[in-house]
Amino acid sequence: MEFLDYLVFAVYFLLLISVGVLGMMRAKTSEQYMVADRNLGVWMLFGCLTAVFLGGSSTIGSSQLGYEMGLSGIWFVFSMGLGITLFGLLFLDRVMGYKLLTISELLGRLFGTKSKLIGAVVAAIYTLLISVTQIIAIGALLSGVFDWGLTQAILVGGAIVFGYTILGGMWTLSITDVVQFGIMTLGIFIIMLPQSLSAAGGFEGLAANLPSSYFNVTEIGFREILSYLLTYTLGMMVGQDIWQRYFTAKNTKVAKTAGVLVGVYSLLYSLAMVLIGMAALVVLPGIENTQDVFTTMAFETISTGFLGIVFAAVAAAIMSTASGTLLASSTLISKDILKDHFFTKINDTQFLLLSRITTFTLAIFAIIIALWIEELLVAIDVAYAVLAGSIFIPILFGLFSKKVTANAAFSAILLSAFAVLIGLWVEGLGASNPIIYGIVVNIIVILTVSYFDKGGRKKRENQYRIE
16 A cells, blocks of 8 residues: 555544544433434435444455355345345334334333343343454454554554544444445445456456356355345344434434335445455455455555545444444443443433443453454354344334233243354354244244233233334
8 A cells, every 4th residue: 555545544534533522522412422312314314324234244244255156145235234124114113102222122111121131231242242343353454454463453443433432422423424334335336346347357257257156146045045134134123233323313204214225225235245256256366365355356456545445445334333333232231221220310411421431441341352352253143143033023022912921021032042042052153043943932932921921911911002
Protein backbone atom coordinates (compact mmCIF):
# COMPACT_ATOMS: atom_id res chain seq x y z
CA MET A 1 0.00 0.00 0.00
CA GLU A 2 1.10 3.56 -0.74
CA PHE A 3 0.81 6.80 1.25
CA LEU A 4 -2.54 7.69 -0.37
CA ASP A 5 -4.06 4.40 0.80
CA TYR A 6 -2.87 4.98 4.36
CA LEU A 7 -4.30 8.50 4.22
CA VAL A 8 -7.74 7.12 3.25
CA PHE A 9 -7.63 4.83 6.27
CA ALA A 10 -6.55 7.61 8.64
CA VAL A 11 -9.26 10.03 7.47
CA TYR A 12 -11.88 7.29 7.80
CA PHE A 13 -10.90 6.47 11.40
CA LEU A 14 -10.79 10.14 12.38
CA LEU A 15 -14.30 10.55 10.96
CA LEU A 16 -15.60 7.70 13.13
CA ILE A 17 -14.04 9.15 16.29
CA SER A 18 -15.52 12.59 15.53
CA VAL A 19 -18.98 11.10 15.07
CA GLY A 20 -18.59 9.35 18.43
CA VAL A 21 -17.96 12.66 20.17
CA LEU A 22 -20.99 14.23 18.47
CA GLY A 23 -23.09 11.22 19.45
CA MET A 24 -22.12 11.65 23.09
CA MET A 25 -23.44 15.22 22.96
CA ARG A 26 -26.70 14.04 21.36
CA ALA A 27 -27.46 10.95 23.48
CA LYS A 28 -28.85 12.47 26.68
CA THR A 29 -31.38 9.74 27.62
CA SER A 30 -31.31 5.94 27.74
CA GLU A 31 -33.79 5.76 24.83
CA GLN A 32 -31.49 7.90 22.69
CA TYR A 33 -28.44 5.88 23.73
CA MET A 34 -30.03 2.46 23.08
CA VAL A 35 -32.55 3.00 20.26
CA ALA A 36 -31.77 6.48 18.84
CA ASP A 37 -35.09 7.87 20.13
CA ARG A 38 -36.98 5.53 17.74
CA ASN A 39 -36.88 8.08 14.94
CA LEU A 40 -35.04 6.61 11.89
CA GLY A 41 -36.45 6.71 8.36
CA VAL A 42 -36.38 3.96 5.72
CA TRP A 43 -33.01 4.58 4.09
CA MET A 44 -31.12 5.25 7.28
CA LEU A 45 -32.61 2.16 8.93
CA PHE A 46 -31.84 0.10 5.81
CA GLY A 47 -28.18 1.16 5.99
CA CYS A 48 -28.00 0.42 9.72
CA LEU A 49 -29.65 -3.00 9.48
CA THR A 50 -27.40 -3.98 6.59
CA ALA A 51 -24.21 -2.77 8.24
CA VAL A 52 -24.83 -4.58 11.52
CA PHE A 53 -24.94 -8.09 10.05
CA LEU A 54 -22.45 -7.78 7.18
CA GLY A 55 -19.25 -8.24 9.14
CA GLY A 56 -15.85 -9.82 8.66
CA SER A 57 -17.18 -13.34 8.23
CA SER A 58 -19.80 -12.15 5.72
CA THR A 59 -17.20 -10.34 3.62
CA ILE A 60 -14.00 -12.36 3.92
CA GLY A 61 -15.85 -15.63 4.55
CA SER A 62 -18.10 -15.31 1.50
CA SER A 63 -15.18 -14.67 -0.86
CA GLN A 64 -13.50 -17.73 0.67
CA LEU A 65 -16.63 -19.80 -0.04
CA GLY A 66 -16.69 -18.49 -3.62
CA TYR A 67 -13.06 -19.57 -4.04
CA GLU A 68 -13.77 -23.03 -2.62
CA MET A 69 -17.24 -23.86 -4.00
CA GLY A 70 -18.51 -21.13 -6.33
CA LEU A 71 -22.04 -19.71 -6.47
CA SER A 72 -23.42 -22.07 -3.83
CA GLY A 73 -21.47 -19.98 -1.30
CA ILE A 74 -24.24 -17.33 -1.50
CA TRP A 75 -26.36 -19.20 1.06
CA PHE A 76 -24.21 -18.07 4.00
CA VAL A 77 -24.92 -14.34 3.76
CA PHE A 78 -28.31 -14.63 2.07
CA SER A 79 -29.68 -16.77 4.92
CA MET A 80 -28.78 -13.94 7.33
CA GLY A 81 -30.50 -11.28 5.24
CA LEU A 82 -33.52 -13.56 4.83
CA GLY A 83 -33.83 -13.83 8.61
CA ILE A 84 -33.88 -10.05 8.98
CA THR A 85 -36.55 -9.73 6.27
CA LEU A 86 -38.72 -12.50 7.73
CA PHE A 87 -38.58 -10.93 11.18
CA GLY A 88 -39.90 -7.69 9.69
CA LEU A 89 -42.69 -9.43 7.78
CA LEU A 90 -43.78 -12.02 10.36
CA PHE A 91 -42.93 -10.75 13.86
CA LEU A 92 -42.72 -6.98 13.69
CA ASP A 93 -46.41 -6.11 13.92
CA ARG A 94 -46.73 -8.05 17.17
CA VAL A 95 -43.44 -6.83 18.65
CA MET A 96 -43.36 -3.08 17.94
CA GLY A 97 -46.36 -2.23 20.11
CA TYR A 98 -44.51 -3.28 23.25
CA LYS A 99 -41.96 -0.41 22.98
CA LEU A 100 -39.14 -2.80 23.86
CA LEU A 101 -35.42 -2.30 24.32
CA THR A 102 -34.45 -6.00 24.38
CA ILE A 103 -35.62 -9.40 23.15
CA SER A 104 -35.46 -10.78 26.70
CA GLU A 105 -37.82 -8.00 27.78
CA LEU A 106 -40.40 -9.55 25.46
CA LEU A 107 -39.78 -12.96 27.02
CA GLY A 108 -40.45 -11.33 30.38
CA ARG A 109 -43.70 -9.77 29.17
CA LEU A 110 -44.87 -13.08 27.76
CA PHE A 111 -43.52 -15.61 30.23
CA GLY A 112 -42.30 -13.88 33.38
CA THR A 113 -39.02 -13.07 35.14
CA LYS A 114 -37.25 -16.45 34.88
CA SER A 115 -37.56 -16.63 31.09
CA LYS A 116 -36.51 -12.99 30.81
CA LEU A 117 -33.35 -13.59 32.83
CA ILE A 118 -32.23 -16.74 31.03
CA GLY A 119 -33.05 -15.15 27.69
CA ALA A 120 -30.91 -12.13 28.56
CA VAL A 121 -27.96 -14.33 29.51
CA VAL A 122 -28.13 -16.43 26.31
CA ALA A 123 -28.58 -13.41 24.02
CA ALA A 124 -25.85 -11.37 25.78
CA ILE A 125 -23.29 -14.17 25.43
CA TYR A 126 -24.21 -14.59 21.75
CA THR A 127 -23.79 -10.89 20.93
CA LEU A 128 -20.56 -10.56 22.92
CA LEU A 129 -19.02 -13.57 21.13
CA ILE A 130 -19.83 -12.05 17.75
CA SER A 131 -18.28 -8.76 18.87
CA VAL A 132 -15.11 -10.60 19.92
CA THR A 133 -14.76 -12.32 16.55
CA GLN A 134 -15.15 -9.00 14.75
CA ILE A 135 -12.40 -7.44 16.87
CA ILE A 136 -10.13 -10.33 15.93
CA ALA A 137 -11.07 -9.74 12.29
CA ILE A 138 -10.35 -5.99 12.41
CA GLY A 139 -7.05 -6.78 14.13
CA ALA A 140 -6.12 -9.23 11.37
CA LEU A 141 -7.02 -6.63 8.72
CA LEU A 142 -5.03 -3.80 10.32
CA SER A 143 -2.11 -6.17 10.91
CA GLY A 144 -2.00 -7.01 7.21
CA VAL A 145 -2.50 -3.45 6.00
CA PHE A 146 -0.04 -1.68 8.30
CA ASP A 147 2.33 -4.60 8.97
CA TRP A 148 1.65 -4.40 12.71
CA GLY A 149 1.75 -7.21 15.23
CA LEU A 150 -1.67 -8.73 15.85
CA THR A 151 -1.76 -7.55 19.46
CA GLN A 152 -1.13 -3.92 18.50
CA ALA A 153 -3.68 -4.14 15.67
CA ILE A 154 -6.40 -5.57 17.94
CA LEU A 155 -5.76 -2.86 20.56
CA VAL A 156 -5.94 -0.02 18.01
CA GLY A 157 -8.92 -1.41 16.12
CA GLY A 158 -10.79 -2.31 19.30
CA ALA A 159 -10.12 1.09 20.88
CA ILE A 160 -11.52 2.94 17.86
CA VAL A 161 -14.67 0.90 17.27
CA PHE A 162 -15.54 0.51 20.95
CA GLY A 163 -14.59 4.10 21.72
CA TYR A 164 -17.23 5.68 19.50
CA THR A 165 -19.76 3.05 20.62
CA ILE A 166 -19.26 3.83 24.32
CA LEU A 167 -19.50 7.57 23.73
CA GLY A 168 -22.62 7.90 21.60
CA GLY A 169 -24.47 4.59 21.69
CA MET A 170 -27.13 4.07 19.03
CA TRP A 171 -27.08 7.71 17.88
CA THR A 172 -23.44 7.30 16.95
CA LEU A 173 -23.96 3.86 15.43
CA SER A 174 -26.86 5.09 13.30
CA ILE A 175 -24.63 7.72 11.72
CA THR A 176 -21.46 5.63 11.45
CA ASP A 177 -23.34 2.63 10.08
CA VAL A 178 -24.82 4.71 7.25
CA VAL A 179 -21.31 5.99 6.45
CA GLN A 180 -19.93 2.45 6.66
CA PHE A 181 -22.76 1.10 4.51
CA GLY A 182 -21.90 3.66 1.83
CA ILE A 183 -18.20 2.79 1.95
CA MET A 184 -18.99 -0.94 1.83
CA THR A 185 -21.21 -0.49 -1.21
CA LEU A 186 -18.66 1.71 -2.99
CA GLY A 187 -15.68 -0.50 -2.17
CA ILE A 188 -17.29 -3.83 -3.07
CA PHE A 189 -19.70 -3.10 -5.93
CA ILE A 190 -18.01 -0.15 -7.67
CA ILE A 191 -14.32 -1.03 -7.20
CA MET A 192 -13.54 -4.59 -6.05
CA LEU A 193 -16.11 -6.60 -8.03
CA PRO A 194 -15.51 -4.94 -11.45
CA GLN A 195 -11.71 -5.08 -11.01
CA SER A 196 -11.81 -8.74 -9.96
CA LEU A 197 -14.00 -9.77 -12.89
CA SER A 198 -11.84 -7.77 -15.29
CA ALA A 199 -8.67 -9.49 -14.04
CA ALA A 200 -10.33 -12.90 -14.54
CA GLY A 201 -11.47 -12.10 -18.09
CA GLY A 202 -15.07 -11.30 -17.23
CA PHE A 203 -17.86 -13.84 -16.96
CA GLU A 204 -16.50 -15.55 -20.06
CA GLY A 205 -13.21 -16.08 -18.25
CA LEU A 206 -14.98 -17.58 -15.24
CA ALA A 207 -16.99 -19.93 -17.46
CA ALA A 208 -13.90 -21.04 -19.38
CA ASN A 209 -11.66 -21.67 -16.38
CA LEU A 210 -13.91 -22.96 -13.60
CA PRO A 211 -15.68 -26.32 -13.19
CA SER A 212 -19.38 -26.40 -14.06
CA SER A 213 -20.18 -27.19 -10.41
CA TYR A 214 -19.07 -23.65 -9.51
CA PHE A 215 -22.14 -22.27 -11.29
CA ASN A 216 -24.69 -24.44 -9.45
CA VAL A 217 -26.25 -22.60 -6.47
CA THR A 218 -27.32 -25.89 -4.85
CA GLU A 219 -23.97 -27.66 -5.24
CA ILE A 220 -23.37 -27.67 -1.47
CA GLY A 221 -26.42 -29.90 -1.05
CA PHE A 222 -29.83 -29.60 0.60
CA ARG A 223 -28.51 -30.59 4.02
CA GLU A 224 -25.95 -27.78 4.10
CA ILE A 225 -28.47 -25.23 2.80
CA LEU A 226 -30.93 -26.33 5.51
CA SER A 227 -28.17 -25.94 8.10
CA TYR A 228 -27.54 -22.34 6.98
CA LEU A 229 -31.25 -21.52 7.07
CA LEU A 230 -31.81 -23.03 10.52
CA THR A 231 -28.68 -21.55 12.07
CA TYR A 232 -28.49 -18.08 10.52
CA THR A 233 -32.04 -17.31 9.37
CA LEU A 234 -33.59 -18.30 12.70
CA GLY A 235 -30.63 -16.79 14.58
CA MET A 236 -31.14 -13.42 12.91
CA MET A 237 -34.86 -13.53 13.65
CA VAL A 238 -34.11 -13.63 17.39
CA GLY A 239 -30.86 -11.62 17.47
CA GLN A 240 -30.79 -8.72 19.95
CA ASP A 241 -28.56 -6.69 17.62
CA ILE A 242 -31.17 -7.00 14.83
CA TRP A 243 -34.17 -6.31 17.09
CA GLN A 244 -32.47 -3.26 18.58
CA ARG A 245 -31.93 -1.78 15.12
CA TYR A 246 -35.55 -2.41 14.18
CA PHE A 247 -36.63 -0.60 17.37
CA THR A 248 -34.97 2.60 16.08
CA ALA A 249 -37.55 2.85 13.26
CA LYS A 250 -39.96 5.78 13.11
CA ASN A 251 -42.90 3.39 12.63
CA THR A 252 -43.75 -0.17 11.59
CA LYS A 253 -44.13 0.65 7.88
CA VAL A 254 -40.63 2.14 7.80
CA ALA A 255 -39.22 -0.91 9.58
CA LYS A 256 -40.88 -3.41 7.24
CA THR A 257 -39.75 -1.59 4.11
CA ALA A 258 -36.17 -1.42 5.37
CA GLY A 259 -36.29 -5.12 6.23
CA VAL A 260 -37.31 -6.11 2.70
CA LEU A 261 -34.54 -3.96 1.25
CA VAL A 262 -32.04 -5.75 3.51
CA GLY A 263 -33.08 -9.12 2.07
CA VAL A 264 -32.53 -7.89 -1.49
CA TYR A 265 -29.18 -6.30 -0.63
CA SER A 266 -27.96 -9.42 1.19
CA LEU A 267 -28.53 -11.49 -1.97
CA LEU A 268 -26.65 -8.96 -4.12
CA TYR A 269 -23.82 -8.66 -1.58
CA SER A 270 -23.38 -12.42 -1.22
CA LEU A 271 -23.38 -12.79 -5.01
CA ALA A 272 -20.72 -10.07 -5.34
CA MET A 273 -18.48 -11.67 -2.72
CA VAL A 274 -18.62 -15.20 -4.16
CA LEU A 275 -17.93 -13.80 -7.65
CA ILE A 276 -14.83 -12.08 -6.25
CA GLY A 277 -13.77 -15.42 -4.78
CA MET A 278 -14.41 -17.22 -8.09
CA ALA A 279 -12.40 -14.58 -9.96
CA ALA A 280 -9.57 -15.03 -7.46
CA LEU A 281 -9.45 -18.76 -8.24
CA VAL A 282 -8.89 -17.91 -11.91
CA VAL A 283 -6.29 -15.20 -11.25
CA LEU A 284 -4.58 -16.73 -8.19
CA PRO A 285 -5.25 -20.49 -8.20
CA GLY A 286 -2.56 -21.38 -5.65
CA ILE A 287 -3.71 -19.56 -2.48
CA GLU A 288 -3.03 -22.01 0.36
CA ASN A 289 -4.87 -20.23 3.18
CA THR A 290 -8.23 -19.50 1.59
CA GLN A 291 -9.13 -17.05 4.37
CA ASP A 292 -6.69 -14.69 2.62
CA VAL A 293 -8.54 -14.79 -0.72
CA PHE A 294 -10.09 -11.33 -0.46
CA THR A 295 -7.00 -9.45 0.76
CA THR A 296 -4.67 -11.25 -1.65
CA MET A 297 -6.97 -10.50 -4.58
CA ALA A 298 -7.21 -6.85 -3.53
CA PHE A 299 -3.44 -6.42 -3.42
CA GLU A 300 -3.16 -8.13 -6.80
CA THR A 301 -5.82 -6.18 -8.72
CA ILE A 302 -6.57 -2.80 -7.07
CA SER A 303 -4.51 0.30 -7.79
CA THR A 304 -3.20 2.89 -5.31
CA GLY A 305 -5.86 5.06 -3.68
CA PHE A 306 -8.65 2.65 -4.61
CA LEU A 307 -6.95 -0.03 -2.53
CA GLY A 308 -7.36 2.14 0.57
CA ILE A 309 -11.09 2.51 -0.15
CA VAL A 310 -11.51 -1.26 -0.59
CA PHE A 311 -9.79 -2.03 2.72
CA ALA A 312 -11.78 0.75 4.38
CA ALA A 313 -14.89 -1.04 3.05
CA VAL A 314 -13.80 -4.27 4.73
CA ALA A 315 -13.03 -2.37 7.93
CA ALA A 316 -16.47 -0.77 7.73
CA ALA A 317 -18.17 -4.16 7.44
CA ILE A 318 -16.28 -5.52 10.43
CA MET A 319 -16.55 -2.45 12.68
CA SER A 320 -20.27 -1.91 12.16
CA THR A 321 -20.97 -5.48 13.29
CA ALA A 322 -18.58 -5.20 16.25
CA SER A 323 -20.15 -1.96 17.48
CA GLY A 324 -23.74 -3.13 17.00
CA THR A 325 -23.23 -6.42 18.83
CA LEU A 326 -21.32 -4.74 21.67
CA LEU A 327 -24.17 -2.28 22.25
CA ALA A 328 -26.70 -5.13 22.03
CA SER A 329 -24.87 -7.12 24.70
CA SER A 330 -24.53 -4.04 26.89
CA THR A 331 -28.25 -3.23 26.56
CA LEU A 332 -29.24 -6.75 27.61
CA ILE A 333 -26.98 -6.76 30.64
CA SER A 334 -27.60 -3.19 31.82
CA LYS A 335 -31.38 -3.26 31.27
CA ASP A 336 -32.53 -6.82 31.97
CA ILE A 337 -29.95 -7.93 34.53
CA LEU A 338 -28.38 -4.97 36.35
CA LYS A 339 -31.26 -2.49 36.37
CA ASP A 340 -34.06 -5.00 36.89
CA HIS A 341 -32.30 -7.00 39.61
CA PHE A 342 -29.65 -4.83 41.29
CA PHE A 343 -30.28 -1.13 40.57
CA THR A 344 -34.07 -1.05 40.57
CA LYS A 345 -34.51 2.53 41.87
CA ILE A 346 -32.12 4.50 39.65
CA ASN A 347 -33.44 7.33 37.45
CA ASP A 348 -32.89 7.62 33.68
CA THR A 349 -29.72 9.73 33.98
CA GLN A 350 -28.19 7.17 36.30
CA PHE A 351 -29.31 4.36 34.00
CA LEU A 352 -27.61 6.08 31.05
CA LEU A 353 -24.38 6.22 33.08
CA LEU A 354 -24.81 2.57 34.04
CA SER A 355 -25.26 1.68 30.35
CA ARG A 356 -22.07 3.50 29.35
CA ILE A 357 -20.11 1.84 32.17
CA THR A 358 -21.47 -1.56 31.13
CA THR A 359 -20.53 -0.92 27.50
CA PHE A 360 -17.01 0.14 28.56
CA THR A 361 -16.56 -2.93 30.76
CA LEU A 362 -17.74 -5.30 28.03
CA ALA A 363 -15.46 -3.57 25.51
CA ILE A 364 -12.42 -4.20 27.72
CA PHE A 365 -13.55 -7.79 28.26
CA ALA A 366 -14.04 -8.34 24.51
CA ILE A 367 -10.56 -7.00 23.68
CA ILE A 368 -8.98 -9.21 26.35
CA ILE A 369 -10.72 -12.30 24.95
CA ALA A 370 -9.67 -11.31 21.41
CA LEU A 371 -6.03 -10.95 22.51
CA TRP A 372 -6.19 -14.29 24.29
CA ILE A 373 -7.63 -16.25 21.37
CA GLU A 374 -6.14 -14.44 18.35
CA GLU A 375 -8.07 -16.53 15.82
CA LEU A 376 -11.65 -16.58 14.56
CA LEU A 377 -13.80 -18.75 16.78
CA VAL A 378 -15.89 -21.75 15.89
CA ALA A 379 -17.77 -20.50 18.96
CA ILE A 380 -19.64 -18.04 16.76
CA ASP A 381 -21.44 -21.03 15.21
CA VAL A 382 -22.04 -22.39 18.70
CA ALA A 383 -23.53 -19.05 19.77
CA TYR A 384 -25.87 -18.95 16.76
CA ALA A 385 -26.92 -22.56 17.32
CA VAL A 386 -27.72 -22.05 21.02
CA LEU A 387 -29.57 -18.79 20.33
CA ALA A 388 -31.72 -20.13 17.49
CA GLY A 389 -32.20 -23.55 19.08
CA SER A 390 -33.32 -22.25 22.46
CA ILE A 391 -35.06 -18.88 21.97
CA PHE A 392 -36.72 -18.90 18.54
CA ILE A 393 -39.50 -21.40 19.37
CA PRO A 394 -40.58 -19.73 22.66
CA ILE A 395 -40.74 -16.36 20.90
CA LEU A 396 -42.73 -17.86 18.04
CA PHE A 397 -45.21 -19.63 20.33
CA GLY A 398 -45.40 -16.66 22.69
CA LEU A 399 -46.34 -14.22 19.93
CA PHE A 400 -48.88 -16.43 18.20
CA SER A 401 -50.39 -18.55 20.99
CA LYS A 402 -51.90 -17.78 24.39
CA LYS A 403 -51.74 -21.39 25.56
CA VAL A 404 -47.99 -21.62 26.24
CA THR A 405 -47.23 -21.24 29.94
CA ALA A 406 -44.38 -19.47 31.71
CA ASN A 407 -43.08 -22.76 33.14
CA ALA A 408 -43.14 -24.34 29.67
CA ALA A 409 -41.17 -21.50 28.08
CA PHE A 410 -38.51 -21.43 30.81
CA SER A 411 -38.09 -25.21 30.75
CA ALA A 412 -37.93 -25.24 26.95
CA ILE A 413 -35.21 -22.56 26.79
CA LEU A 414 -33.11 -24.30 29.42
CA LEU A 415 -33.45 -27.88 28.15
CA SER A 416 -33.05 -26.99 24.46
CA ALA A 417 -29.86 -25.03 25.21
CA PHE A 418 -28.48 -28.13 26.94
CA ALA A 419 -29.60 -30.29 24.00
CA VAL A 420 -27.71 -28.07 21.54
CA LEU A 421 -24.55 -28.00 23.68
CA ILE A 422 -24.58 -31.76 24.26
CA GLY A 423 -25.14 -32.32 20.53
CA LEU A 424 -22.16 -30.09 19.70
CA TRP A 425 -20.02 -31.89 22.28
CA VAL A 426 -20.90 -35.34 20.90
CA GLU A 427 -20.93 -34.57 17.15
CA GLY A 428 -18.37 -31.77 17.02
CA LEU A 429 -18.55 -27.99 16.93
CA GLY A 430 -19.09 -27.91 13.18
CA ALA A 431 -22.08 -30.29 13.24
CA SER A 432 -25.43 -29.08 11.89
CA ASN A 433 -27.68 -31.55 13.73
CA PRO A 434 -27.53 -30.00 17.24
CA ILE A 435 -29.70 -27.02 16.30
CA ILE A 436 -32.34 -29.48 15.06
CA TYR A 437 -32.10 -31.31 18.38
CA GLY A 438 -32.65 -28.02 20.19
CA ILE A 439 -35.71 -27.09 18.12
CA VAL A 440 -37.27 -30.55 18.55
CA VAL A 441 -36.67 -30.54 22.33
CA ASN A 442 -38.07 -27.00 22.47
CA ILE A 443 -41.33 -27.94 20.75
CA ILE A 444 -41.80 -31.13 22.77
CA VAL A 445 -41.18 -29.42 26.12
CA ILE A 446 -43.38 -26.41 25.34
CA LEU A 447 -46.33 -28.52 24.22
CA THR A 448 -46.00 -31.11 26.98
CA VAL A 449 -45.51 -28.77 29.92
CA SER A 450 -48.19 -26.35 28.69
CA TYR A 451 -50.68 -29.22 28.33
CA PHE A 452 -50.27 -30.36 31.94
CA ASP A 453 -49.79 -26.87 33.44
CA LYS A 454 -53.45 -25.85 33.38
CA GLY A 455 -53.07 -23.23 36.10
CA GLY A 456 -50.16 -21.64 34.27
CA ARG A 457 -52.09 -21.62 31.01
CA LYS A 458 -55.00 -19.79 32.59
CA LYS A 459 -52.65 -17.29 34.21
CA ARG A 460 -50.92 -16.66 30.87
CA GLU A 461 -54.23 -16.03 29.13
CA ASN A 462 -55.19 -13.49 31.78
CA GLN A 463 -51.89 -11.70 32.41
CA TYR A 464 -49.83 -11.93 29.21
CA ARG A 465 -52.33 -11.27 26.45
CA ILE A 466 -50.99 -10.44 23.00
CA GLU A 467 -52.17 -7.02 22.04
